[in-house]
Amino acid sequence: MIPLLGLLAGVMLGLLVQPDVPAWLAPYLPIAVIAALDAVFGGVRAALEGIFNDRVFTISFLSNVLVAALIVFLGNQLGVGSQLTTGVVVVLGLRIFSNVAAIRRHLLGA
Amino acid sequence: MSRPLDRVLRWRPPRGRPDPDPAASMALLREVLNRPLDPGYRSAAEQRSAHGLPASTGSRSVLLLVSSLVLGLLVTVGAQSLRGPDTAEAQARSDLADRVGEQRELLTERSARVEELQAEVAVMQEQALDGQSALAEELDRHRRLAGGTPMTGPGLAVVLDDPPRPADVGVPGEDRVLARDLQVLVNGLWAHGAEAIAINEHRLTSTSSIRFAGEAIVVDFQGLTRPYTVTAIGPVDELAAELDSGSTGAYLTELQEEYDIIVETMRDDEVTVPAATRLSVREASVADDAAKEERR
Numbered sequence: 001m002i003p004l005l006g007l008l009a010g011v012m013l014g015l016l017v018q019p020d021v022p023a024w025l026a027p028y029l030p031i032a033v034i035a036a037l038d039a040v041f042g043g044v045r046a047a048l049e050g051i052f053n054d055r056v057f058t059i060s061f062l063s064n065v066l067v068a069a070l071i072v073f074l075g076n077q078l079g080v081g082s083q084l085t086t087g088v089v090v091v092l093g094l095r096i097f098s099n100v101a102a103i104r105r106h107l108l109g110a
Numbered sequence: 111m112s113r114p115l116d117r118v119l120r121w122r123p124p125r126g127r128p129d130p131d132p133a134a135s136m137a138l139l140r141e142v143l144n145r146p147l148d149p150g151y152r153s154a155a156e157q158r159s160a161h162g163l164p165a166s167t168g169s170r171s172v173l174l175l176v177s178s179l180v181l182g183l184l185v186t187v188g189a190q191s192l193r194g195p196d197t198a199e200a201q202a203r204s205d206l207a208d209r210v211g212e213q214r215e216l217l218t219e220r221s222a223r224v225e226e227l228q229a230e231v232a233v234m235q236e237q238a239l240d241g242q243s244a245l246a247e248e249l250d251r252h253r254r255l256a257g258g259t260p261m262t263g264p265g266l267a268v269v270l271d272d273p274p275r276p277a278d279v280g281v282p283g284e285d286r287v288l289a290r291d292l293q294v295l296v297n298g299l300w301a302h303g304a305e306a307i308a309i310n311e312h313r314l315t316s317t318s319s320i321r322f323a324g325e326a327i328v329v330d331f332q333g334l335t336r337p338y339t340v341t342a343i344g345p346v347d348e349l350a351a352e353l354d355s356g357s358t359g360a361y362l363t364e365l366q367e368e369y370d371i372i373v374e375t376m377r378d379d380e381v382t383v384p385a386a387t388r389l390s391v392r393e394a395s396v397a398d399d400a401a402k403e404e405r406r
Contacts, residue, residue: 003175004178006179007178007179007181010182010184011185011186012182014186014190020191021187026191026192029192047166050155050166054167056150058173061177
């Protein structure tokens with residue numbers, strides 16, 4: 001319940017404030033969103049397996065976003081930003097898919 | 111705080127189990143597919159169980175509230191800022207397209223009005239000059255020289271067109287008709303006795319310009335689309351000779367050979383060149399008394 005409320009509050013805040021994202025931050029946003037989604041699905045799966053831990057969730061969320069941004073930053077500096085972005089998206093996407101599959105097994109038993 | 115992180119950092123895959131897959135290169139993929147859950151959860155749960163606490167911390171914590179708030183904010187901002195510019199650009203583009211369409215309509219409207227007014231002026235001039243054939247003749251001669259009347263006569267037409275290219279080639283480069291090419295052609299025709307020249311039914315006068323604006327060739331501030339047809343009235347033999355073996359001809363041959371530009375020349379016994387639409391009085395002076403007397 002509490003995370004849902006927090007999520008809703010965050011969405012409302014984003015919609016109301018409509019902050020301007022500085023241009024230098026723009027390339028990291030999509031990858032940060034995907035990394036955050038990965039952390040979320042990991043957390044949901046852990047909750048369903050009965051081993052959820054708020055600290056682990058927060059740390060994995062923050063470190064996922066930071067590492068993803070770091071990889072993209074490094075890629076941009078090396079001139080292979082788009083390739084590295086693709087790599088990060090593929091890995092995180094795979095993780096998201098298998099986490100979702102695990103969640104589905106827990107919820108639907110299929 | 112430090113303990114779970116410590117455990118995360120020191121986590122190793124469980125030993126003792128031999129790798130069942132001989133294809134070691136698949137290890138990474140398997141790792142990604144089979145162990146997607148952050149191992150920290152498992153170790154943290156084991157630690158809590160060891161201390162006699164329930165394995166899950168539950169969802170009632172300020173930390174979780176804050177991180178889910180940040181998460182919601184991040185996703186919303188990401189979605190908005192990544193979606194925003196595109197729609198704004200599309201909006202601007204359609205606005206621009208609308209404005210171009212409006213201005214084009216206005217242009218055709220006004221051009222029609224110009225023709226109407228020119229016809230009116232011609233009628234009035236005729237009335238004013240009624241019975242003064244010498245003056246009428248002079249006016250006629252001047253107007254013909256200035257390009258104010260449509261003309262018909264023997265002449266030729268030159269068609270210039272860009273080389274055919276596959277549709278997937280994006281920005282056209284040098285191998286296309288440039289304003290310079292049309293300038294050279296038109297100047298060559300003028301120099302060899304052409305009396306009236308039009309490009310794509312657009313009459314050239316002594317004040318006409320042929321320019322390049324971005325990707326388009328602009329004649330008298332009006333953009334033209336390819337193919338470009340240059341029609342000229344004048345001494346056909348001389349003009350054809352110039353286009354065949356003169357310096358203009360050499361230039362056109364080079365265009366054909368170097369840039370694959372399509373050049374076609376056709377002779378015609380009867381070529382029609384329309385009147386110029388952008389004629390206006392730039393200089394005028396009050397006629398002196400002698401001229402007034404003469405007119406009476």
